[in-house]
Amino acid sequence: MIKLMKLELRKFKIMGYIRVAAIANVIIFGFMMLMSYTPELDGTIVFRDYNAVFSMIDVFVRGTFIILAAVLVGRFVIDEFNSKTITVLFMYPIKRHKIIAAKLLVVILFTFVCCVISMAFLSALYLIFNSFTHIVSGELTMTLVMQQVVKLGFNAISSSFMALIPLYFGMRKYSLPTTIVSSVILVMVTCSNNGGFNLNDIIIIPILLALLGAFIGYMSIRKIDQIDIN
Template sequence: MFKLMQLEWRKLKRTSFIGEVSTYFLIMAAIPVFFIKVVHPSFGESYDMAFEFINLSTQMAYIIFAASLINQVIIEEYKNKTITLAFSYPINRQKLFMVKIFFIAAMMFAVELISFIISGVATYAIDAAFDIINGSPSAEQIYMYFMNAIFYSATTILVGLIPMFYFGIIRRATVTTVIAGIFIMQVLNFTYILQWNDELVLSVLCLLGAVSIFLSVKMIDRVGEV
């Protein structure tokens, strides 16, 4: 399994991937402070509010990152016909596809968790220098921030993989996969703005993501490489 995941890493356009990830890190380090200072000062009322904004914005951003990974790891292989070579290996197709899903999930979790750390540290450092957030973070708030970072990094995997089965495997549509990611991102945004039950909405999205993963693995023998 690990060797197959290493193969997926070697097949990835690593220069483009590293550049994309670096851009995400820079943006997610700057966005919280920009919104707190310029766009929505209410997020600066307390560290609870600031951390809540970082949680939401980071999760939304990495749903788009998931769409990018689906394009690179799955759709491009179909379009370049390299999926045919992979399916010719003496390994079960479902196992091969599970490797792709595990690879995407591992990349998403690691990159998003690092982004949470960068955003949190950058926000605290800038606040220490310019005093843009009321009060100081307590040990309990910092602990909860990191627990939430792990939780949101995990749930974003399921939410981000919603477009994989239909748009990634069936339609193999690069642009539409990204558009689907943007739509899902806006669902989370409007959930916060309209104060819907965010736990219920997130649970439904995670369920849809789990169904997409299940169908992707279950149907891969029928879909094939055509």
């Protein structure tokens, strides 16, 4: 399985997606800077405390990498079926289940790692920035840090499985645009921030969506033998 995953990483040039992830981090931090200086423009306070900062970083990161995961699903799976190149892979003396499982595992692990690293990196970067500017008042306690570490891990895991939900829509007609659009809708529903609140804060929702994504991935692997590539 690990060898299959490495082959997938080489085949689709994963370094290109890592660069995209790095650029996304720069853009997210730019938005954070812009929002930090909003009070000087209209008198509102966007980041009242560190909890609000971490919450906004979480929303940006989850939304960005769920959509990027949909792009990966589209490239790794949907495009292969659409162009019929998957038939070449299925000719190898390797079970279809393992081939599809390797592809989905790459997407899950890539999304998880990107979410963890991005949330940690952006949080640390903003803390350094705030140590010079003092835009966000309040004390950063160890209790808050530990709460955010737990939340970071939970959201990274849930997002990595939630990112498989667009696979269901993309596989219906082997459509990459449908896969990406469904991920955008998913992000709009789960990551929209209304007054500091989003649906992801209701813990049962990300759990159910993660389970749904895991189920879709499992069924895609299980039913792969029933799919006829003409």
